[in-house]
Amino acid sequence: MPGDYVDRVIERLRLKNSDEKEFLEVAEEVLKNLRPVIQQHPEYEKAALLERFTEPERVIIFRVPWEDDQGQIHVNRGYRVQFNGAIGPYKGGLRFHPTVYLGIIKFLGFEQILKNSLTGLPIGGGKGGSDFDPQGKSDSEVLRFCQSFMSELYRHIGPDIDIPAGDIGVGGREIGYLYGQYRRIRGAFENGVLTGKGIAYGGSHIRSEATGYGAMYYAEEVLKEKGDSLNGKVIVLSGYGNVAWGVCLKARDLGSKVISISGRDGYIHDPEGINTDEKIDFLLRIRGENNVKLEDYAKKFGVKFYPKEKPWNLKGDIAFPSATENEIDLEEAKALTANGVKYVFEGANFPTTPVAIEYFKNNGVILGPAIAANAGGVAVSELEMAQNSTRLLWTKEKVDSKLKEIMVNIHTKTKEASEKYGLGYDLVAGANIAGFEKVAEAMIAQGTY
């Protein structure tokens, strides 16, 4: 096969994973970013390090039968990909969304390896989920689904093995139902097995806010690096879920104005800012209540709703894509740049396509990649595990200050890795390299696993 080691691995990946578009896209992007490191380590090829790095240690696929409120049985498919455990137990969320299939879970699990490594904490990468759609389901249907899902998953996870958490469609309610079933089956109070739990049974303060807060702390560092600040900045935000909510809360604290939120059905433009308790709390209602929709925000607060559109034509200083993957493609990248956006921070996982990332790079827009910008969620999950192991509950202040310290360190590490390889201030390459270096060292040290 022609080309260098990276090209050969990419070629083989394409042959082996041709029906997993999202995984291929992400793996290729990452491998290309790692080229300068690979060139300095010719021994990696003999050790087949990249082939091992891109092949999950384990993929678990299972049947999830459940009964709806009318007595009808449905069958969904459950997944857990235990991608890489070289630096710690597998850690990563569960996504319940109708688009879930193996290619999505593998791309998320692969990114999670690098993200978790960047936090500096001892956690490996994994991800899971199901094509079950919680939207429009009653609480009892969600409960029955979660019980069935955990009745299979429990045998593959544990506080020192694999620790799932939330992601799209999996929040506090689902984690509670999942933990209840795990506890019933195991007959033990092993609450370190899941994170994102309620405070009453072993959760951590700030976990719900962590991804959005962390993304804002990371943004603060990047702007500081550029002699700029978040104060007075206009933020174009997508999503209305857990991440978007945390961004709104912290943006208000730091003096920026969030002017949009979005969902599957369109977006809201609120030029005055989503900055009162009433408005920010309304996001929780859109996410959590079956009969409250995004459009109801527009009616309640007298602003405009744009059906079937994304918010990327709005004018602003900073964009925070915080809904889902591939939401900013080339056209949207051009619109954002033309509208004055100077920074993009990925609250969601892989929201910006490779061509859009390239466009931003060539047009002076700084992009804070997901594996760095949204790492605050998993970082506080690990702090929750630390509290569970020691049977302690830390104060909000303690968790928040640790989160901030982790996000500041992530920025420093990514900046230094980029500089070390002569790439200037390239946060995307820097994050991939810094995340990879630690995992590579651990994998080499552990032999051929």
Ligand SMILES: NC(=O)C1=CN([C@@H]2O[C@H](COP(=O)(O)OP(=O)(O)OC[C@H]3O[C@@H](n4cnc5c(N)ncnc54)[C@H](O)[C@@H]3O)[C@@H](O)[C@H]2O)C=CC1
């Ligand atoms: N919750 C967490 O701690 C973390 C989440 N993320 C990522 O952040 C993103 C949002 O996750 P959460 O806020 O947790 O989800 P959530 O379950 O709280 O809210 C659902 C989100 O998904 C969006 N969405 C769902 N289907 C969509 C579609 N077809 N088109 C556009 N948007 C759609 C909604 O707008 C909403 O923002 C995801 O990419 C997730 O992987 C990343 C790091 C941690």
Ligand SMILES: O=C(O)CCC(=O)C(=O)O
């Ligand atoms: O908190 C966790 O373990 C997982 C968070 C997550 O799924 C993510 O970082 O994408």
